Amino acid sequence: xxxxxxxxxxxxPTLADVAxxxxxxxxxxxxxxxxxxxxxxxxxLRVQEAIExxxxxxxxAARNLRTRASHLVGLRINPVQExxxxxxxxxxxxxxxxxxxxxxxxxxxxxxDPLDPLAGYDDLLRSTAVDAFVVTxxxxxxxxxxxxxxxxxxxxxxxxxxxxxSATHPWVDVDGAAGCALATTHLLDQGHERVAWIxxxxxxxxxxxxxxxxxxxMHERGLPxxxxxxxxEDTVASGRGASAVLLDEARPTxxxxxxxxxxxxxxxxxxxxxxxxxxxxxxxxFDDSQVAQVVPPGLTSVRQPLEEVxxxxxxALEGLLAHPPAVGPGVLLTPTLAVRGSSSAVGFGS
Amino acid sequence: xxxxxxxxxxxxPTLADVAxxxxxxxxxxxxxxxxxxxxxxxxxLRVQEAIExxxxxxxxAARNLRTRASHLVGLRINPVQExxxxxxxxxxxxxxxxxxxxxxxxxxxxxxDPLDPLAGYDDLLRSTAVDAFVVTxxxxxxxxxxxxxxxxxxxxxxxxxxxxxSATHPWVDVDGAAGCALATTHLLDQGHERVAWIxxxxxxxxxxxxxxxxxxxMHERGLPxxxxxxxxEDTVASGRGASAVLLDEARPTxxxxxxxxxxxxxxxxxxxxxxxxxxxxxxxxFDDSQVAQVVPPGLTSVRQPLEEVxxxxxxALEGLLAHPPAVGPGVLLTPTLAVRGSSSAVGFGS
DNA sequence: ATATTGCTTTGGAACGTTCCAGACGACACG
DNA sequence: CGTGTCGTCTGGAACGTTCCAAAGCAATAT
Numbered sequence: 001x002x003x004x005x006x007x008x009x010x011x012x013p014t015l016a017d018v019a020x021x022x023x024x025x026x027x028x029x030x031x032x033x034x035x036x037x038x039x040x041x042x043x044x045l046r047v048q049e050a051i052e053x054x055x056x057x058x059x060x061a062a063r064n065l066r067t068r069a070s071h072l073v074g075l076r077i078n079p080v081q082e083x084x085x086x087x088x089x090x091x092x093x094x095x096x097x098x099x100x101x102x103x104x105x106x107x108x109x110x111x112x113d114p115l116d117p118l119a120g121y122d123d124l125l126r127s128t129a130v131d132a133f134v135v136t137x138x139x140x141x142x143x144x145x146x147x148x149x150x151x152x153x154x155x156x157x158x159x160x161x162x163x164x165x166s167a168t169h170p171w172v173d174v175d176g177a178a179g180c181a182l183a184t185t186h187l188l189d190q191g192h193e194r195v196a197w198i199x200x201x202x203x204x205x206x207x208x209x210x211x212x213x214x215x216x217x218m219h220e221r222g223l224p225x226x227x228x229x230x231x232x233e234d235t236v237a238s239g240r241g242a243s244a245v246l247l248d249e250a251r252p253t254x255x256x257x258x259x260x261x262x263x264x265x266x267x268x269x270x271x272x273x274x275x276x277x278x279x280x281x282x283x284x285x286f287d288d289s290q291v292a293q294v295v296p297p298g299l300t301s302v303r304q305p306l307e308e309v310x311x312x313x314x315x316a317l318e319g320l321l322a323h324p325p326a327v328g329p330g331v332l333l334t335p336t337l338a339v340r341g342s343s344s345a346v347g348f349g350s
Numbered sequence: 351x352x353x354x355x356x357x358x359x360x361x362x363p364t365l366a367d368v369a370x371x372x373x374x375x376x377x378x379x380x381x382x383x384x385x386x387x388x389x390x391x392x393x394x395l396r397v398q399e400a401i402e403x404x405x406x407x408x409x410x411a412a413r414n415l416r417t418r419a420s421h422l423v424g425l426r427i428n429p430v431q432e433x434x435x436x437x438x439x440x441x442x443x444x445x446x447x448x449x450x451x452x453x454x455x456x457x458x459x460x461x462x463d464p465l466d467p468l469a470g471y472d473d474l475l476r477s478t479a480v481d482a483f484v485v486t487x488x489x490x491x492x493x494x495x496x497x498x499x500x501x502x503x504x505x506x507x508x509x510x511x512x513x514x515x516s517a518t519h520p521w522v523d524v525d526g527a528a529g530c531a532l533a534t535t536h537l538l539d540q541g542h543e544r545v546a547w548i549x550x551x552x553x554x555x556x557x558x559x560x561x562x563x564x565x566x567x568m569h570e571r572g573l574p575x576x577x578x579x580x581x582x583e584d585t586v587a588s589g590r591g592a593s594a595v596l597l598d599e600a601r602p603t604x605x606x607x608x609x610x611x612x613x614x615x616x617x618x619x620x621x622x623x624x625x626x627x628x629x630x631x632x633x634x635x636f637d638d639s640q641v642a643q644v645v646p647p648g649l650t651s652v653r654q655p656l657e658e659v660x661x662x663x664x665x666a667l668e669g670l671l672a673h674p675p676a677v678g679p680g681v682l683l684t685p686t687l688a689v690r691g692s693s694s695a696v697g698f699g700s
Numbered sequence: 701a702t703a704t705t706g707c708t709t710t711g712g713a714a715c716g717t718t719c720c721a722g723a724c725g726a727c728a729c730g
Numbered sequence: 731c732g733t734g735t736c737g738t739c740t741g742g743a744a745c746g747t748t749c750c751a752a753a754g755c756a757a758t759a760t
Binding site for chain 4: 709710714726728
């Protein structure tokens with residue numbers, strides 16, 4: 001508790017220190033920082049010099065207290081899913097942090113109990129620790145969205161309000177159907193006709209959306225889809241099992257999967273049977289995870305434009321926190337296809 | 351700018367609100383929250399009731415201002431390395447966030463210019479936005495450590511002070527040499543005798559440390575290492591090239607790699623040559639990334655105990671921020687080996 | 701000459717909390 | 731009965747910033 005003078009870090013300079021050095025009032029220094037055009041140019045220069053000399057930076061806590069804003073954005077992260085390929089969240093976090101920085105915001109991470117989707121939000125909100133939230137895990141409806149909405153808490157969702165299309169909160173999402181259509185068309189263009197689908201259980205909105213891209217692309221070319229689809233859990237083992245069954249029963253020459261995790265399951269089956277991914281059977285995944293990028297012979301995968309998503313999310317946040325708040329419509333972005341060996345006859349070659 | 355009453359979120363209750371409701375002074379409420387044992391039990395109960403009723407939670411900004419502490423820990427993250435397997439950082443972030451929560455802290459992420467290792471630290475420090483930092487990227491010495499040390503900024507490093515063993519800051523690290531020795535011994539136990547090493551360039555402290563584990567394990571069994579080692583950049587292509595050369599020139603039957611990324615390069619070479627990982631040639635990686643977990647037939651990999659690392663880091667942080675600060679010695683943790691198909695004769699089977 | 705306007709600068713109050721010194725009553729001790 | 735001590739509670743000040751209203755001053759308009 002004792003403050004040993006000189007040993008602890010020197011207290012950072014305050015507004016008053018700068019004011020004294022520049023020979024002006026505190027308020028003038030504040031204006032120099034926040035409204036420079038209010039000052040006469042010579043005083044501005046003098047104050048800026050003093051700021052520079054002292055290495056002054058406004059104290060965050062004081063500023064937050066006065067302005068009732070923390071410039072922090074809360075993002076809840078769940079425990080890592082071991083044995084899963086898609087670390088999509090991580091790529092998004094990186095993009096979000098970088099984009100937020102340009103907007104003068106920082107990202108506050110908090111942990112969540114996977115069983116309680118609301119845990120953590122309330123405390124941060126009531127203690128005014130963050131200005132807004134970015135909500136990501138909207139895979140099964142999104143209780144957070146409705147809850148936060150009821151609390152009048154500002155938030156932007158990465159993911160559409162599937163269960164409530166009339167929701168009014170801002171959201172950004174990626175068109176999964178378009179992505180899977182892209183993947184399927186890519187395979188059809190390579191001459192494949194029996195393209196199978198491995199996706200998630202029916203209660204996943206996202207899964208059904210992605211699946212619809214596959215059916216659409218198949219039907220557009222007049223190809224049947226019956227017997228070519230399988231719905232399982234999002235694990236490597238499930239993908240492996242589903243692909244084994246499909247290969248036996250439907251003899252597909254290509255697979256489109258709802259995730260890289262499932263696609264890796266297909267690669268397992270192919271390896272077991274001595275089939276070469278790409279040459280013998282084509283495989284396309286979803287998320288363009290690191291796994292897809294490094295597994296031999298390279299897994300073709302639908303890539304979400306997470307950088308753009310982050311940009312749109314931050315844009316929406318800024319609108320939301322502006323005075324007065326401006327909330328635009330939802331934004332739907334289109335993914336791209338990262339083509340690799342698993343879907344090209346070339347086989348190996350990166 | 352206009353505040354439309356009733357439409358915006360109601361202002362959270364303050365100490366004064368609680369005090370009025372409980373019929374006590376502000377200070378008493380504060381004590382009820384921070385020093386409950388100072389109050390008579392009946393007043394405490396009354397105040398707690400009022401707190402509960404109003405859903406009061408202390409305002410973070412005000413508390414931070416007064417106590418000069420933010421309960422935030424800064425963590426700098428770099429842009430994702432595309433085409434790299436090891437997302438070790440992400441697993442660590444998750445663990446850190448969860449452990450921090452238990453310690454009443456949150457993690458503030460900020461972005462860094464990969465070229466300037468110091469960018470971002472200064473601003474957060476001077477604006478008193480964080481109490482301390484967790485420094486992770488100490489791969490090539492660590493300018494952050496010395497810089498932060500000179501600034502008397504509290505920080506804990508994940509990574510040893512390689513270039514300055516007499517550094518006095520707290521650190522936590524994983525024994526890479528032990529991990530590679532573990533991996534090598536595992537292979538030797540399987541009957542391999544010509545175990546090759548693919549690691550990083552000589553200027554990487556971590557790389558040399560890991561390599562020493564391989565040589566130690568080899569020499570302990572009286573096996574030679576000459577001609578069996580290769581030092582390259584940490585990319586899949588490099589691992590692939592290095593393994594191709596080694597296979598031609600030194601005829602190893604197993605590979606130990608400094609990273610999963612390099613190990614994936616080996617898998618590429620094996621696939622090209624029609625060799626089966628595990629059955630024909632064994633491969634062990636480092637980091638136990640998601641890639642290792644899902645790639646067929648499963649990549650055996652050295653797994654860093656990141657959960658423990660996070661626990662130790664937070665423990666060190668708490669010591670550092672205590673009054674008076676207590677800084678213990680560095681902590682070195684031992685990794686484990688996650689054995690999968692790539693190093694077991696069983697081949698496929700998970 | 702006086703009032704008006706616009707530009708620049710200023711002092712005081714406020715944000716919500718915790719620190720500090722002191723007040724109050726009860727109780728024990730000399 | 732006076733005095734000291736302890737346990738409990740309180741009011742004022744302070745943290746460093748921004749908001750607000752107003753003051754000073756020069757130039758212009760009346």
